[in-house]
Amino acid sequence: MLLMEQEELKLLEDKCTQENPPACTAGCPIHVDARKLMSDIQKKDLKSALATLQKKQPFPGIIGRICDHPCEDVCKRRDVGSPISIAALERFCVQNQSSNSPKAGMIPEKSQTVAVVGSGLRGLTVAYDLAKKGYKVTLFDKADRIGGSLWDFPKNQLSPEVIVEELSVLSRLKVQIELNREITRLDLADLQEKFAALYLGLAKQSADAVELLGNNYDLDPVTGATAIKGIFGGTLADNDSPIRSVADGRKAAISIDRYLQGVSLTASREGEGSYESKLFVNTQGIEPLPAVSMSNEQAGFTVEEAVQEASRCLNCQCLECIKACKYIESYGSYPKKYLRQIYNNNSIVMGMRHANKMINSCSLCGLCAEVCPQGLDLGEVCKASRVTMIGKGKMPPSAHDFALRDMAFSNSDKFALARHQPGCNSSSYVFFPGCQLSASSPEHVENVYKLLMEKLTGGVGLMLGCCGAPADWAGEQDLFRRNWEVLAAEWERLGKPQIITACSTCHSMFQTKFPNIVSLWELMADMELPGQEDMLSGGRVAVQDACTTRHEPSIHNAVRKILQKLKYDIEELPYSRERTKCCGYGGLMSFANRELAQKIVEDRISESDVDYVAYCAMCRDRFASKGKRTWHLLDLIFSDDLEQAAVKPSVGFSYRHENRAKLKRKLLHTLWQETPSDQEEAYMSINLQINDRVWGIMEDRHILIEDIQQVIGYAERTGRKFTNPDNGHSLAHYRPLRVTYWVEYEPQEQGFIVYNAYSHRMEIVEGAHE
Amino acid sequence: MSNTPKQTEKLPWKCGKCGGELERGLVKASYLGNDFEVQELKCLNCGLVLITEELALGKMFEVEQSLEDK
Numbered sequence: 001m002l003l004m005e006q007e008e009l010k011l012l013e014d015k016c017t018q019e020n021p022p023a024c025t026a027g028c029p030i031h032v033d034a035r036k037l038m039s040d041i042q043k044k045d046l047k048s049a050l051a052t053l054q055k056k057q058p059f060p061g062i063i064g065r066i067c068d069h070p071c072e073d074v075c076k077r078r079d080v081g082s083p084i085s086i087a088a089l090e091r092f093c094v095q096n097q098s099s100n101s102p103k104a105g106m107i108p109e110k111s112q113t114v115a116v117v118g119s120g121l122r123g124l125t126v127a128y129d130l131a132k133k134g135y136k137v138t139l140f141d142k143a144d145r146i147g148g149s150l151w152d153f154p155k156n157q158l159s160p161e162v163i164v165e166e167l168s169v170l171s172r173l174k175v176q177i178e179l180n181r182e183i184t185r186l187d188l189a190d191l192q193e194k195f196a197a198l199y200l201g202l203a204k205q206s207a208d209a210v211e212l213l214g215n216n217y218d219l220d221p222v223t224g225a226t227a228i229k230g231i232f233g234g235t236l237a238d239n240d241s242p243i244r245s246v247a248d249g250r251k252a253a254i255s256i257d258r259y260l261q262g263v264s265l266t267a268s269r270e271g272e273g274s275y276e277s278k279l280f281v282n283t284q285g286i287e288p289l290p291a292v293s294m295s296n297e298q299a300g301f302t303v304e305e306a307v308q309e310a311s312r313c314l315n316c317q318c319l320e321c322i323k324a325c326k327y328i329e330s331y332g333s334y335p336k337k338y339l340r341q342i343y344n345n346n347s348i349v350m351g352m353r354h355a356n357k358m359i360n361s362c363s364l365c366g367l368c369a370e371v372c373p374q375g376l377d378l379g380e381v382c383k384a385s386r387v388t389m390i391g392k393g394k395m396p397p398s399a400h401d402f403a404l405r406d407m408a409f410s411n412s413d414k415f416a417l418a419r420h421q422p423g424c425n426s427s428s429y430v431f432f433p434g435c436q437l438s439a440s441s442p443e444h445v446e447n448v449y450k451l452l453m454e455k456l457t458g459g460v461g462l463m464l465g466c467c468g469a470p471a472d473w474a475g476e477q478d479l480f481r482r483n484w485e486v487l488a489a490e491w492e493r494l495g496k497p498q499i500i501t502a503c504s505t506c507h508s509m510f511q512t513k514f515p516n517i518v519s520l521w522e523l524m525a526d527m528e529l530p531g532q533e534d535m536l537s538g539g540r541v542a543v544q545d546a547c548t549t550r551h552e553p554s555i556h557n558a559v560r561k562i563l564q565k566l567k568y569d570i571e572e573l574p575y576s577r578e579r580t581k582c583c584g585y586g587g588l589m590s591f592a593n594r595e596l597a598q599k600i601v602e603d604r605i606s607e608s609d610v611d612y613v614a615y616c617a618m619c620r621d622r623f624a625s626k627g628k629r630t631w632h633l634l635d636l637i638f639s640d641d642l643e644q645a646a647v648k649p650s651v652g653f654s655y656r657h658e659n660r661a662k663l664k665r666k667l668l669h670t671l672w673q674e675t676p677s678d679q680e681e682a683y684m685s686i687n688l689q690i691n692d693r694v695w696g697i698m699e700d701r702h703i704l705i706e707d708i709q710q711v712i713g714y715a716e717r718t719g720r721k722f723t724n725p726d727n728g729h730s731l732a733h734y735r736p737l738r739v740t741y742w743v744e745y746e747p748q749e750q751g752f753i754v755y756n757a758y759s760h761r762m763e764i765v766e767g768a769h770e
Numbered sequence: 771m772s773n774t775p776k777q778t779e780k781l782p783w784k785c786g787k788c789g790g791e792l793e794r795g796l797v798k799a800s801y802l803g804n805d806f807e808v809q810e811l812k813c814l815n816c817g818l819v820l821i822t823e824e825l826a827l828g829k830m831f832e833v834e835q836s837l838e839d840k
Contacts, residue, residue, distance in 0.1 A: 037786065066837075085800070239771055314784045351840075352836070352839050352840060353839045353840070354839070356838070356839050396835070396838030396839060397802070397838065398834065398835070398838060399838075417839070420796075609780060719786060720786070720816070720818055721786040721787075721818075722783035722784065722785060722786050722792075722818065722820055723786040724783055724784075725782070725784060726780040726782050727782075730786060731783055731820070732786075733821070740821075742821065742823070742826065756823065758823045758826050758827055759826065760821060760826040760827075760830050760834065761801060761834050762799050762800070762801040762830055762832065762833065762834055763799065763800050763801065764797060764799050764810075764819050764821060765798035765799070766797075766812075766817045766818060766819050767801065
């Protein structure tokens, strides 16, 4: 999916059920928003509660007392307790808040006239709905009062006063009421002439209906239209359900309105009446609560009882991904909305692209797809959008530049290497430790390589470099492909050995590219490990599964097997294995949205108090950077000082480069007995004094030691700098490629003290250089 | 973009090449194919332009970000 098309967007949007109504609303034939009603009652805002009822109910004072509440049959509280007493709560509302009916005169009047025959709930609803739309409605009833069977309800449930008061709204809506008027088949022609449309408020196939229409009572169940043009009727066969009668009337009112406006009677009517909502609601882990009982059944709920009962409402929503993902949560909405924003962002030709940062902030970890009942993967959409942005030249250069330069470093001569095992001229295996383990714990790369050479036969080659993940994550497909072609050529040169990965990201990047790869953890799980016999109980640890192993259960199992061999008790985090959480490095989130990536670390490390074990170098370093005691799995196997290893600070960006370069030089020297030809640039010998404060600034601003050395080297060579006579500081800048670095420094005998560093991407055109 | 948000505040920097005072002058800046002319502090003799930390991380960063999203 490169460019999301409208149809594709629609399909994706449909997967997100958050905007679907709660079960109660969908189950209500007229779609009363019971979820909102419960929230109103919880806040004791009865005015708002009544408005919520009035939005859908024609006569809330009546319906609120007699509704047969099909909503309660589908209420999700049923799974954890008993359904919310929605009907009793409606009654509470209408008993305690007088209705504030629509005022006449607010509605633009229409000239068309409608006759409604019969004033039961059907006819009353049609009269009310159409009068509210401005039609001139006349209501006929053969009795001497309107209301039909409403008068049959027990007085203590529905009193005559309430009926009169509630139905008085019809007069305010200027409905003409003609009582004692029995309409027979003989009157029909006359009514058809006088009125633009006719509604027969009778149950389908009732004696009255058959009497009136005879064989013409052939009714469209969707619209209520009879075979005679302009005459509509009830589609329900009985009067048993008050709320369904209201819905039946409403259906006809919609049809009559459409008929009078000359538009399609049948178009998009799927949503009318009761239906099953697609909204997913997870009731797992919710404490069951029984219904609140009334102290006085006759009087109904007291305020306290009503608030308590309404508070049992689950406020049904999906939000599964929002509960699991800080990124999705942080943009304040839900995927359906984000999909639209991303689509719009991709479609903009001129103007601001407001969703760029959102698209670049996703870790692409796939957790959303795992927890979404419909499997919607927002990360896939973000990734595809990044590819689109690159294709259009609209990717903000600052988002991924630093990470891509880091990748370029790892694949330069400074780090990249591909060799057979010393003394061998073929390889059955090749160890690919990856760039980040080499940067964080170069000693472990050495340890592991030695172990593999000792345990495996047939030659274990070594390949140093970057798998290309930063390019893939940044949407740079061409760069990723070129990178992979280089790696593939080296691998072929080594005789296509089986690749052993130590980094889960490399593993995931290679999975579809190279045949027969194996993770270091799978190999180690079946190996005798150094120091294994000496281990006493290691204590309790929680495992941080790397997000790129989400669908690699054999790696999850292998890691746990290794920990068991080392005699550790394993605690499973609430989100682990296929539901694990990213550390905020994945998808280059930490470069595009540093603040969010920090929050994600804080959230993850707060899941358990026990020490963590990670098998991704970035997870380990990022957790440690926030003070969480975290080991890399290799620490537990090779480290002499576990205390120190648990708290070892994260290796800063500058030293990540240096560690990789040193590792290559060391291995070349110790294993292959080669003296690497150091082609250091002159500036690299510049000695810097940098205190912790300045280190922090450099890390925050992604400024490396070599950037600072270049600035000072250039300034001291050319004299192009500013000076402060008061303190002897110099301030200079240099732009190696796309970023201008500024450094405030002071020359010392043995080098330079660095006081500050900052950068900008905008280019300033200066006068004569050098 | 102005290099001297507080017009009265005098920056301590002098041109390291000629020792001259810095003065506000027209400077050409460009980003992602967008060219501007802005008033910034510079050495009128040597052409060196001073971009302070406040400017680089403040206004200039904002302009960069909004041009990146255009």
